[in-house]
Amino acid sequence: MKSDLKGKHCITLQDWTKEEIETVLDTAVELKRQRALGIPHHILQDKTMFMLFFEESTRTRNAFEAGIHELGGHAHYLTPSATQIDHGEGPKDTVEVLARYGHGIGIRNCTLGVGNRYMREMAKYARIPVINMQDDIYHPTQALADLLTIKEKFANDLRGRKFVISWTYAPRYVRPLSMPQSLVLLMSRFGMDVTLAHPPEFRLMPDILEQARANAAEAGVKFEIVHDMADACKDADIVYAKSWGAMMHTPDEKEALALIDKYPNWVLDKKKMDLAKPSSIYMHCMPIDRGIEATNEVIDGPHSVIYDEAENRLHAQKALMAVTM
Ligand code: CP
Numbered sequence: 001m002k003s004d005l006k007g008k009h010c011i012t013l014q015d016w017t018k019e020e021i022e023t024v025l026d027t028a029v030e031l032k033r034q035r036a037l038g039i040p041h042h043i044l045q046d047k048t049m050f051m052l053f054f055e056e057s058t059r060t061r062n063a064f065e066a067g068i069h070e071l072g073g074h075a076h077y078l079t080p081s082a083t084q085i086d087h088g089e090g091p092k093d094t095v096e097v098l099a100r101y102g103h104g105i106g107i108r109n110c111t112l113g114v115g116n117r118y119m120r121e122m123a124k125y126a127r128i129p130v131i132n133m134q135d136d137i138y139h140p141t142q143a144l145a146d147l148l149t150i151k152e153k154f155a156n157d158l159r160g161r162k163f164v165i166s167w168t169y170a171p172r173y174v175r176p177l178s179m180p181q182s183l184v185l186l187m188s189r190f191g192m193d194v195t196l197a198h199p200p201e202f203r204l205m206p207d208i209l210e211q212a213r214a215n216a217a218e219a220g221v222k223f224e225i226v227h228d229m230a231d232a233c234k235d236a237d238i239v240y241a242k243s244w245g246a247m248m249h250t251p252d253e254k255e256a257l258a259l260i261d262k263y264p265n266w267v268l269d270k271k272k273m274d275l276a277k278p279s280s281i282y283m284h285c286m287p288i289d290r291g292i293e294a295t296n297e298v299i300d301g302p303h304s305v306i307y308d309e310a311e312n313r314l315h316a317q318k319a320l321m322a323v324t325m
């Protein structure tokens with residue numbers, strides 16, 4: 001494996017080999033250790049990270065901003081209205097100029113049919129690494145932190161673990177597909193049997209499912225799709241339960257919202273969590289709709305690792321910046 005990952009874009013982890021992903025995770029563990037010991041690690045002294053957000057964020061933004069600071073660098077928070085993007089400046093001109101000032105750029109753009117295309121257009125012209133801070137298809141920095149968390153919780157013993165990603169009820173707004181899609185793609189590559197659970201209308205993008213099946217076949221693990229949340233939870237090692245939208249069923253947002261209301265029982269409660277293994281963990285990328293996607297008993301219960309998972313955003317994103325910038 002090429003050890004030098006400088007300049008490598010991270011739009012999807014599908015473009016990264018397993019060994020490259022392991023390098024990032026090993027770096028995250030090392031940086032986490034140094035931070036715990038108070039050892040300065042100014043690997044990116046005087047480097048600048050641009051963060052262009054088309055949508056708001058708590059974890060992604062603050063993990064990058066705190067992270068680059070701890071690495072000795074600096075972050076610029078950008079939005080379309082704080083730049084000339086809202087006046088029509090396109091990805092080529094934006095990134096050609098920003099690359100003259102700084103050393104990496106993260107982008108969040110979750111608009112369906114737009115976000116990933118925008119990011120790839122940026123990457124075409126960028127002479128600095130482009131990091132996907134979530135788009136309409138992928139959320140690689142969250143998936144990296146999730147994998148790091150699972151490795152920590154199961155002492156790196158992942159082969160044959162049952163990883164469940166389940167849709168949940170959450171009626172307030174339609175959420176992107178990027179999280180479940182990144183998880184079904186990644187977890188099988190690291191030896192886990194993946195179960196995807198959702199009501200029929202909430203399927204993922206067909207080409208993502210095809211890639212997920214291919215990843216599972218190559219890794220020699222199972223990939224199954226079920227339409228019953230309780231069934232999915234049975235004997236699970238990891239229950240990752242979060243909502244996403246029915247955009248593969250309908251382009252109409254009102255219809256997509258109404259569909260969510262057909263399935264108010266898709267809530268992760270103690271009864272369903274008790275179907276998983278006693279040693280199982282409950283995960284959610286956050287923000288979470290408390291009492292709606294999962295009960296507080298589960299969210300604050302003994303299986304929950306959601307805050308460790310959120311903390312690992314910091315370590316994983318620092319590692320990603322450290323190796324690419
Ligand atoms: N999980 C996640 O991406 O959180 P934010 O939207 O707060 O960044």
